[in-house]
Amino acid sequence: MTTLEPTAHRADSPRDPWSQLLEKVGKHQDREAFQSLFQHFGPQIKHYAIANGLPHQAEELVQEVFISIWRRSCLYDWRKAAASTWIFTIARNQRVDLLRKLRRTNKEITVETEDLWQVPGEQEDEPVTSLHRLMSERRIRESLVHLPEEQITVIAKVYMEQKSHQTVAEELDIPLGTVKSRVRLALKKLKVLLQDQKS
Amino acid sequence: MTSHHPDTLSLMEYSAGTLSDPHALCIRLHLDHCPHCRSRVDALDSLGAMIVESQPREPVAAGTFDAILDRIDAEPAPGAIVMPRDPRDALHKLLDTDDLNSLPWKRQLADASVFDISDYFPEQSERVVLQKLTAGGKAPSHTHRGTETTIVLQGAFVDHSGVFNQWDFVVLDQNDTHKPVAVGHDDCISLSILSAPLKLTGTFTRLLNPFIR
Ligand SMILES: [Zn+2]
Numbered sequence: 001m002t003t004l005e006p007t008a009h010r011a012d013s014p015r016d017p018w019s020q021l022l023e024k025v026g027k028h029q030d031r032e033a034f035q036s037l038f039q040h041f042g043p044q045i046k047h048y049a050i051a052n053g054l055p056h057q058a059e060e061l062v063q064e065v066f067i068s069i070w071r072r073s074c075l076y077d078w079r080k081a082a083a084s085t086w087i088f089t090i091a092r093n094q095r096v097d098l099l100r101k102l103r104r105t106n107k108e109i110t111v112e113t114e115d116l117w118q119v120p121g122e123q124e125d126e127p128v129t130s131l132h133r134l135m136s137e138r139r140i141r142e143s144l145v146h147l148p149e150e151q152i153t154v155i156a157k158v159y160m161e162q163k164s165h166q167t168v169a170e171e172l173d174i175p176l177g178t179v180k181s182r183v184r185l186a187l188k189k190l191k192v193l194l195q196d197q198k199s
Numbered sequence: 200m201t202s203h204h205p206d207t208l209s210l211m212e213y214s215a216g217t218l219s220d221p222h223a224l225c226i227r228l229h230l231d232h233c234p235h236c237r238s239r240v241d242a243l244d245s246l247g248a249m250i251v252e253s254q255p256r257e258p259v260a261a262g263t264f265d266a267i268l269d270r271i272d273a274e275p276a277p278g279a280i281v282m283p284r285d286p287r288d289a290l291h292k293l294l295d296t297d298d299l300n301s302l303p304w305k306r307q308l309a310d311a312s313v314f315d316i317s318d319y320f321p322e323q324s325e326r327v328v329l330q331k332l333t334a335g336g337k338a339p340s341h342t343h344r345g346t347e348t349t350i351v352l353q354g355a356f357v358d359h360s361g362v363f364n365q366w367d368f369v370v371l372d373q374n375d376t377h378k379p380v381a382v383g384h385d386d387c388i389s390l391s392i393l394s395a396p397l398k399l400t401g402t403f404t405r406l407l408n409p410f411i412r
Binding site: 133 | 244256264268
């Protein structure tokens, strides 16, 4: 169901091609680079919108994400996040924002989406951690390929279908505890799970 | 079960963007002050990006890129306008205040006051409250019917399971009966999301439960 193509070369180089392109957009408003990013990430984001239950707003979401990428590209720092990660968080934020707008009652929302959902590397006081982040990304990418299908399925549902662990449990008709333990197992293998007391 | 950091599953739901506004707010306030959890979220964000990358693609409509270019042509170049940054965190912006102590607190018990901010989250069925315990003050012993997610915003409190300092994150459920005491010189202010009303356990039971609307 979910195929994970090994694309380790992207994380291996300190400056993967997408991050280089994104820097060009940020530094020089390079439209050719912007178009290359659009051609690569646009179809992924459109699928992301559809999977998240926004088929009618999918094109709108793609547009909003790329407008946001254009506007914020000057803040992008390749040492703090891979372009794909940074773009993922922008897409997530735009999706959250779109849903908040669709659900908006007549009450004014006083807190902006961006105040709640953080984009990596925009915390000015953060020390530069390129090596740490490259190692962690490579580790995740390499171990992701070896995860059992059932673990990838639950993680993909959380990320792609905007589902809580509770909803995933109901959908797959398995106990919430099983969903949680699958996710915990997966995160342990990916070495994301470092600090939890129960694991 | 308490933990001073959010657990990885909650951080994953944060990274995936599936949390409600108040839960995202609690996590964000913690992240603003916890480099350790920020780096966990960074790792989860990379995981999210790799998951998206592993999925099928959906062709984008022919005119979309041109429509985007038209829009960016109509606005100033990025970085041309520097918006003054509001240095306040999400909660202070939401409440439009610089000082949590000056909010219209409602005193419920000698040492305990609350300020209900559920109305700021109209789509939310859960209760969202700020709670203040006067320095040295004791809250009544209570347990929780659902789960209570709390982040300490100012001061510190202790209960049987330890000391909770500013920006510490705690999740309590029906198995936890606790009796928090504010320690230190400052009043202890915390933000809590309550999935069900509290149940007072001790001699305070007959008092009006401050956490029932
Ligand atoms: Zn933390």
